[in-house]
Amino acid sequence: MMSETAARSLRADAERSVRAILEAAEKVLAEEPGASMEQIAAAAGVARTTIHRRFANRQALIEALATSAARQLAQAVDDGRPDTAPPLVAMHRITANVLQVKSAWTFALELPAAPDSEAAALHEDIARRCTAVLQRAQADELIDEAADLDWVRRVYYALLGECLHGNTDDADPDALATRIIDTLLHGAGPRG
Numbered sequence: 001m002m003s004e005t006a007a008r009s010l011r012a013d014a015e016r017s018v019r020a021i022l023e024a025a026e027k028v029l030a031e032e033p034g035a036s037m038e039q040i041a042a043a044a045g046v047a048r049t050t051i052h053r054r055f056a057n058r059q060a061l062i063e064a065l066a067t068s069a070a071r072q073l074a075q076a077v078d079d080g081r082p083d084t085a086p087p088l089v090a091m092h093r094i095t096a097n098v099l100q101v102k103s104a105w106t107f108a109l110e111l112p113a114a115p116d117s118e119a120a121a122l123h124e125d126i127a128r129r130c131t132a133v134l135q136r137a138q139a140d141e142l143i144d145e146a147a148d149l150d151w152v153r154r155v156y157y158a159l160l161g162e163c164l165h166g167n168t169d170d171a172d173p174d175a176l177a178t179r180i181i182d183t184l185l186h187g188a189g190p191r192g
Contacts, residue, residue, distance in 0.1 A: 018054055020044045022068050025061060030107035037061070063117065069101070069108035070122035076101045082129050087137035088181070094133065095160070095177035102164055127153065142185055156184050 024044035028035045037058055041048040055061040080094030102109055113120035134149045134156075143152060159180045 017044075017046060017050060018064075021046060021051055021054060021061070022065055025065050026069075026105055026107055029062075029065075033107070062111065063114065063119070065108045066111045066113055066119040067117065067122075069105035070113070070119040070126075072101045072105065073098060073109065074122045074126055077126055077129055082133045087133060087140050088142060090133050091137060091181050091184075092174075092177050094130075095180050096173040098160060099163065099173045099176055102160065106164070130156065137185075152184070156180070159183055 021040065021044045025040045028040050028043045032039070037051050037055075038048050040061070041051045044051070051061065055064060076097035077094050079097050080090050080092075082090045082094060084090075085093065111119075113123055130153050131149050134143060134152055137143045138145060138147065138149065143149075163176050163180055
């Protein structure tokens with residue numbers, strides 16, 4: 001019988017292997033969406049059989065990639081303390097965190113989540129939590145009381161997307177977050 005320490009070591013190796021495969025899949029598929037499992041295995045530095053042992057087929061790998069990225073996005077939101085930090089602070093932290101995750105997992109986060117998947121549930125929860133932070137901001141009079149918060153959330157998402165599609169590879173996530181939140185709350189009109 002395998003010792004508990006040996007079992008833990010095997011689990012840790014398996015987790016590292018899966019993480020390496022998912023990171024390689026993100027990089028390879030972002031450059032070439034039709035890349036083969038063999039190309040992903042080579043980029044991950046593992047045998048093709050290792051990928052097939054972990055993922056039954058390419059679709060299973062893609063679904064795991066989408067779920068992993070959605071989990072990281074949900075963690076980025078959690079790390080911004082959406083329920084306890086002052087709304088403006090939470091909005092800034094969440095935005096900077098989300099920008100980092102989205103820039104690292106562009107391919108995976110652009111995948112449409114299967115309707116009943118864990119990734120879809122995570123994205124729904126993220127949207128709900130985003131709206132809750134916006135409600136707190138509205139209560140603090142940072143957002144007009146008559147504003148449609150679903151629309152504000154969609155505009156926020158659009159600002160995130162535009163920021164990531166711009167030439168911001170070397171931009172500081174905090175500076176970008178400030179720009180996004182400032183634009184969301186104040187638009188492009190004159191200050192005064």
